[in-house]
Every structure is written in structure tokens, then in C-alpha cells.
Amino acid sequence: MKNLNDFKEEIYKCSRCGLCQTVCPVYKVTLNECSVSRTKFNMLNGIVKGDLALNKKIMEYMDLCLGCDACKNFCPSDINVCEIFTAVKMQYNRNKKRLISPYFVFKTLLFAAKTGLFLYRLFGTDKLTQRILRGAKGLLCKRVLLFNSLAQQKIPGKCKKRTSIVKTKKAVYFKGCFNTYINADSEHAVKKIFENTDTELIEKPFECCGISLLSSGFEKEFLQIAKKNLSLIPKDCDYILTDCASCSFVLKSYEKYLPSDITEKVVSVLDLLKNRKISVIGENIKITAHKPCHEDSDFISLIKNIDGVDYIEAENFDKCCGFSGKFALNHQNISREISKRKAIDFLNTGAEFILTNCPACKLGINQGLIELGNQQPEVMNVIEFIAKYCIVE
Ligand code: SF4
Numbered sequence: 001m002k003n004l005n006d007f008k009e010e011i012y013k014c015s016r017c018g019l020c021q022t023v024c025p026v027y028k029v030t031l032n033e034c035s036v037s038r039t040k041f042n043m044l045n046g047i048v049k050g051d052l053a054l055n056k057k058i059m060e061y062m063d064l065c066l067g068c069d070a071c072k073n074f075c076p077s078d079i080n081v082c083e084i085f086t087a088v089k090m091q092y093n094r095n096k097k098r099l100i101s102p103y104f105v106f107k108t109l110l111f112a113a114k115t116g117l118f119l120y121r122l123f124g125t126d127k128l129t130q131r132i133l134r135g136a137k138g139l140l141c142k143r144v145l146l147f148n149s150l151a152q153q154k155i156p157g158k159c160k161k162r163t164s165i166v167k168t169k170k171a172v173y174f175k176g177c178f179n180t181y182i183n184a185d186s187e188h189a190v191k192k193i194f195e196n197t198d199t200e201l202i203e204k205p206f207e208c209c210g211i212s213l214l215s216s217g218f219e220k221e222f223l224q225i226a227k228k229n230l231s232l233i234p235k236d237c238d239y240i241l242t243d244c245a246s247c248s249f250v251l252k253s254y255e256k257y258l259p260s261d262i263t264e265k266v267v268s269v270l271d272l273l274k275n276r277k278i279s280v281i282g283e284n285i286k287i288t289a290h291k292p293c294h295e296d297s298d299f300i301s302l303i304k305n306i307d308g309v310d311y312i313e314a315e316n317f318d319k320c321c322g323f324s325g326k327f328a329l330n331h332q333n334i335s336r337e338i339s340k341r342k343a344i345d346f347l348n349t350g351a352e353f354i355l356t357n358c359p360a361c362k363l364g365i366n367q368g369l370i371e372l373g374n375q376q377p378e379v380m381n382v383i384e385f386i387a388k389y390c391i392v393e
């Protein structure tokens, strides 16, 4: 595993031009220079030279980052900023003793959310809450509304099977912890659509892709689950299918940390649909979309090509939604403000639906809408929209 010293040359490459400041969503909200990669590199430079110690305070600044890669994509010196921040966090955590595994805590929280949502749905609390708290201003009410947005299940789980279709391809479906524990809409949609294609979906008891462990720098736990996931992937599968931009990104990044030959096989479900004719059932629908930071499929073109979709591009459609898992918990006010600014851009389009390809981004966009006192337009994963409102030929 790499240490900060391994990135010495990369850090020296920073010319302090400050272009990263102009694109950093955290800086735009906080105006705090310490959130910008240039300033973080000044600190890291000090550590490499031995002038500064890698301590808790420096880690707080490293944590002031969404991992959105906006600065990396804009940096004229082509520095892989987030990879360096991750290496620093791993180095800091490496010798820390922890009584409880962070992955155990993460899974316990997911399980608690799953149980809570089950009870919530069972008693129909979601609809009642939505009605009572609509437009509420208090932070607690907004949090309840965000939780409530998870409780809405929209895609029917089963569809009629066309038995005549011969399965010629095998795809192992990496459904991710969000679908597994919190909201199965995407999973239902993927199964509904792929049941009638020539691709057989194989399921395995995968762990989380590990994005939260990776971004927090929990190296040992990340490697454990990455190894387990890799061992479960059948050698003869044609694809490793995901419906989440973050899962795709992390699965592809396994090769940076472990021997892995899966990168080429990791594809978005949307990639496999790009040559199919997709049409909206009924009248035209106005759609806008949010491109997740880690999305590398051209899903916006797929949306534009759906018959019956009137696509309206939102300003900043490809900028971070502000959620980014742990960041939304540790830096609630910054996260909410970034999401709110995004939501204003979406509302300006007048679209009926906001589509994206990441469950965490769905939460981020809903967080922004709730900040503005709105619960519309509806936010959906693209695959959910296709399963519910379209015909795939
Ligand atoms: S854009 Fe790149 S080179 Fe310029 S200050 Fe930021 S990190 Fe350094």
C-alpha cells in the first residue's frame, strides 16, 4: 500500500495555480481555503518535508472533501488528488487501534435503516409523514422527510417472463448495499428489464463495494471486503453489472489495491441498454438529469434517445450533489447547502422527473429539494424510470 512519500513527486507538481479553487463545491459554499486541494497540498508538502506532523487537525482538513474529482478533472498538472487524500487517510489510520470495526458499524446502521424502513412501510407511515411534514422548516423534520423519501417503493418486483428467450450471456449482478438494505427499486427494475433479454443475471452474496471504507481510509477493512467480492465473481461471466456509478467506480479501482482482472467486465446496466429501442408509454415526459461524479457511462445520451422524452439540461447537471455518504453526516450544513443550490438548477428546468444513476445522488437531490420545501419533481434512478414508464424493445 502506498504512503504519502510515494506521492512526493505528484505533490511537487502542484504549481499553486489555484484553478482547483474555482471548481471545488466545498470552497464555493464555505470560502474556506483549507477545503481546496492547493492548500491541502501545502499541508502535505509540509508533512513530506518534516515541517508538519500528520495529526488529527490535518485529517480534519483532508476530510473536508466530497471526493468529487472536480479539481482533478480541472488540474493542469493532472494530479490525482483524491487518490493522494485516500493514501494519507490510510497512512493515518494504519496504526490506530479500533475496538469496533468501522465496517461492522456501517453494516449495523444499514441493518437498522432496513428494519426501520420495513416498519415504516408496514404501517403506511411514509404517506402520512409526507402529508404532515410537507414544507417543514426544522432540521429534524427535514431529516425525517429525507428518510421518508427512501420508504417509497415504486417498481413492482416481478414481471411476466418471456420463456422463449435463450440466454447467451452471463452477467453477475453487483446490486450494492443501498439496494440490498435500503431501497430495492433499482434491483426490481434491473430484474424486470433483464428477465426478457439474452443476458442471464447471476446473484452472489456480495459485500458493499467498499466506497465508504475507501474514502475514509480504512485500508484493512476495505481490502477484506474487496478480496471477498473478487472471490465471488465467476470467472466465466461476461459482465459485472451495476446500477450505481459509485459501485462501478470502486469495483474498477480494486486493481489499484489488489490483483484484479475484473475492470474490463464492469459495466453499467445502462451501457447494455444503449442499443435497444426505448419508448415512453403514453405522452411525452419532460426530463432533466444529474450526472454523478463517478459516472463514466454516457447515460445522458441514453436518456435523450428515449422516444417520448423531452430532455432539458440543468445548469451544473454534472457537478456534485453534495451528499457523498459520510460527508453528509460529518458536514451537514455544507452538504445541505450544496444540495440546495443543485436543486434550484433542477427546479429551473421545469422537468417532471430528475434522473440519475446513483442511489446516494438520489438522496443528495432529495435533500436539496427538501431544503427548498419541495418534494417534487420525483427523483429516480434511470433504470427505475425505464422499468416504470417505458417499453424496451
Ligand atoms: S489546479 Fe492542480 S496545480 Fe493548480 S493549484 Fe490546484 S492542485 Fe495545484
Ligand code: SF4
Pocket: 023, 024, 025, 026, 027, 035, 036, 037, 064, 065, 066, 067, 068, 069, 070, 071, 072, 081, 082
Ligand atoms: S475532490 Fe471535490 S470537494 Fe474534494 S477538494 Fe477536489 S473539488 Fe473540492
